[in-house]
Amino acid sequence: MTQKIDKIPELPKGSFERITLDAHQAERITKPSVSFWQDAWYRIRKNKGALFSIVLFGLIVIMAFLGPVISPYAPNAQTITHANLPPKIPVIEKLGILDGVGTLGGKEVDLYEMKNVEVNYWFGTDGLGRDMFSRVWKGTQVSLFIAFVAAAIDMLIGVIYGGISGYFGGRVDDFMQRVVEILTGIPNLVVVILFILIMDPGILAIIIALTITGWTGMSRVVRGQVLKYKSQEFVLAARTLGASDTRIIWKHLMPNVLGVIIINTMFTIPSAIFFEAFLSFIGLGLQAPDASLGTLINDGYALIQFAPHILAFPAILLSLIMIAFNLIGDGLRDALDPKMKD
Amino acid sequence: MGKYIGKRLIYMVITLALIATFTFFLMNVLPGSPIASADKLTPDQRAVVEARYGLDKPLPVQYFDYMFGLVQGDLGISINQFKGADVTDVILSRMGPSAQIGFQGMLIGTVLGILLGMVAALRQNTWMDYTSTFIAIVGISIPSFVFASLLQYWFGLKWELFPVALWKDGFMSSVLPSIALAMFPLATAARFIRTEMIEVLGSDYITLAKAKGASGSEIAFKHAFRNALIPLITVLGPMAVSILTGSLVVEQIFAIPGIGEQFVKSIMVSDFSIIMGTTIFFSVFLIVIILLVDILYGVIDPRIRLSGGKS
Amino acid sequence: MEKILQVKNLELSFNTQGGEVKAIRGVNFDLNKGETLAIVGESGSGKSVTTKSIMRLLPESSAEFKNGEILFGGRDLTKLSDKEMQKIRGKEISMIFQDPMTSLNPTMPIGRQLTEPLLKHQKISKNEAKKVAIDLLRMVGMPKPELRMKQYPHQFSGGQRQRIVIAISLACNPKILIADEPTTALDVTIQAQILELMKDLQKKIDTSIIFITHDLGVVANVADRVAVMYGGKIVEIGTVDEIFYNPQHPYTWGLLSSMPSLDTEDAKLYAIPGTPPDLLDPPKGDAFALRSEYALKIDMEQNPPFFKVSDTHSAATWLLHPDAPQVEPPLTVIERMKKFPGSRYYEGGAV
DSSP, X not given: OOOBOSSOOOOOTTTTOBOOOOHHHHTOOOSOOOOHHHHHHHHHHHOHHHHHHHHHHHHHHHHHHHHHHHSSSOTTOXXXXXXXXXXXXXXXXXXXXXXXXXXXXXXXXXXXXHTTOOSOOTTOBOTTOOBHHHHHHHHHHHHHHHHHHHHHHHHHHHHHHHHHHHHHOHHHHHHHHHHHHHHHHSOHHHHHHHHHHHSOSSHHXXXXXXXXXXXXXXXXXXHHHHHHHHTSHHHHHHHHTTOOHHHXXXXXXXXXXXXXXXXXXXXXXXXXXXXXXXXXHTTOSOOTTOOOHHHHHHHHHHTTTTOHHHHHHHHHHHHHHHHHHHHHHHHHHHHHOGGGOO | OHHHHHHHXXXXXXXXXXXXXXXXXXXXXXXXXXXXXXXXXXXXXXXXXXXXXXXXXXXXXXXXXXXXXXXXXXXOEESTTTTTEEHHHHHHHTHHHHHHHHHHHHHHHHHHHHHHHHHHHHTTTSHHHHHHHXXXXXXXXXXXXXXXXXXXXXXXXXXXXXOSSOOOSSSHHHHHHHXXXXXXXXXXXXHXXXXXXXXXHTSHHHHHHHHTXXXXXXXXXXXXXXXXXXXXXXXXXXXXXXHHHHHHHHHHHTTOOSHHHHHHHHHHHTOHHHHHHHHHHHXXXXXXXXXXXXXXXXXXXXXXXXXXXXX | OOEEEEEEEEEEEEEETTEEEEEEEEEEEEEETTOEEEEEOOTTSSHHHHHHHHHTOSOTTTEEEEEEEEEETTEEGGGSXXXXXXXXXXXXXXXXXXXXXXXXXXXXXXXXXXXXXXXXHSOOOHHHHHHHHHHHHHHTTOSXXXXXXXXXXXXXXXXXXXXXXXXXXXXXXXXXXXXXXXXXXXXXXXXXHHHHHHHHHHHHHTOEEEEEESOHHHHHHHOSEEEEEETTEEEEEEEHHHHHHXXXXXXHHHHHHTSOOTTOSSSOOOXXXXXXXXXXXXXXSOTTGGGOTTOBGGGGTOOOOBEEEETTEEEOOGGGSTTSOOOOOOHHXXXXXXXXXXXXXXXXXXX
């Protein structure tokens, strides 16, 4: 504190010796320098929602592969006598839930007893006596597979298209963007439906339908970033120092573009999963007996009154995956956007 | 401004022409189409198809007739389901219910979403913010058909508050489907408004308003709100898309006699005339909405409306 | 001289995730009626934070008054509720900001932005407010004010926008106007116009101005008195002549020496080495010592108090302690001191 004081303070001898200081000491950087990615990782870790989602998603992926394996029943194996059994899990059933009890004719009945079933179906069975547990996880596998492949293709096409368009600019850019404008003018839904109609419904058809115009979002974002950064001064500086085009692209532009690529992909995946589920629900997706989350929800919906569990499990799983991706995507967007520093 | 609209209109026309051409191509090629499989029809049906589509004329003439007809609103006829009725008539007859739940859903979703977003932004990092954000995430993530199923199960079946799957002219039947359709717009609006409000509240002119002696609520509503609301128009497009996509399943779930339900039914029975016709209808609808939104944005934002947007 | 504002021992910190940032570490100054006090300093010295805390514009969730008082109109502004402050802001104390491009609401016609403080603080009708607003625009030199009222900020140039901001701030004839680097974002020629305008208006309305800037040229133009801030504290305060021609603090010397001028022929352009202190962990001694070639041992131990140089001039540096050695300021400063009666190097003549 500095106050006006009239009394001159008494100070020990030698206090007024002049000292020489290293001015560079004053310039030392007090915090360790952190790379862009380290900083992003640090910020993702702080976002509990995103972190939780990453873990959740990891678990789901693991189960998607383990599920059908650990279940004693194949996803498509039918045991008609065991149809429509509610879920029954050995230990948890003692709590009164998931104990194989359903309603029949308005009354609560232990359907396992009634049908003389000795084994436990953890997620119950569907209308054809198929084990829901393995079906649901298999379905998750298929849905995730479709979504990831579609997202990967979108990313590939989008990055290349957007990158070229943005980097070269001028007439090339103009033309490429005209094409994109027209393509984006066509509603996604319309494109998807039209393509499904052409091809035989199936995994390939869905993937193609999803990617045929899906890449435009990524290309637009990538182009935006490339345009923004290529005219920034640090690129000019690099070029003045003699950097080649390749070096500029890889070491200077890419790290900045990578961020939006990752974020955009994070949001493309749930969009693909949604579309697949949606198509299956209206009958344009995978066909029986193949299982995907969408077909399972479709099957389950038909039996919602009597055996709600058939709808419940795939619906819950689908919702969890979507929520997880949205949270991760949000978290990544916050983490990779350096403007939003605390 | 006029030049901009003109340019957009041209793109719109090109896009629609492309879609129409593509559907024409499909109609002639797909095995399920009445034109392509004309030989599988009964003589009566065949006669109707030939009369309507002029199948004996050369292909380019057919194409021209087709495009010309489209411009006039002629979407062909449906054989499987409607014995030669005009597709256009079918679609128009079903527009009512779809329009009602679509509009209601959009309205409820947007209004509630804005409220939710405002609360979250003004009470940042409190429980109100977290709750609102949570609702928004859920709304964006969970597909509308899951919502619809849940709503139907709990509110319709179990608690018997609303009709399960019935369309009586009136309000009650439209409640559950409207809510199901409203979730995505609600979530989108909430997140968007929250982000925009927070950004606006951090701007210099808000600090200046505070320095003039404005109170908290004056700042929020007189100054910030409008600036946050204007960009919301840009998401009206995607919201409309979600309402459309959603309506396909929601109408099915709640047995609503709308365009979506008809569309899905037609897919099941491979009535390609209706499928194509509806597809074109959807395309026109969405493209027009997106164009309108763009124009609207230019009108409402004074920075664009006056002096051409240059500052 | 009547004191219109008194800031005593002000200490303010920000509670951040990284810790407590001591942004203001003991600031004392008065503002006299009708004068223009300039606050000079680098970015991060605390000048903006100080004025924002007078207006209580800092986010209350993270900014905390640790000590001190701000006396205005017989009240301590640090203790008032936000509602009470609302009555003061825009009416008794006004503020204008640095960037005219972002200071105005882009979707509100400027007429409304002008009438807003009038309607809020005074009991007048909308039509009267409009008339007053038009007069204000005329007063700040805006041609065709009636037409401009309906226009939006983006339809004005930067200089015009700043005039509008000034008009808004003076709408209710405030006793104090705080100008936070109002000309920094403007072209030099526009800068001169705005400064002339402000001096003119000050005479007309008889308001006292606190002028924040890092540009000493501007200070020379407008200020009556100058306060030099560093590391969250005022290190020297005096009349404009005293500061420019008889500075006592090494930081002030550094600032004056860094200004290129036509008098400095061979002298190397002086740049103060180092960077401002980290206010998360401020040094316990003299904050500037680390960067100064005049550092004393005591500078590392204790913060210097203010030493009086004259009735109007004080500086917080151990160099003014009677036991301190005589040091030679930089050449450019000596040249200046040669013109100041009463300084060590005075050679006769006047400033």
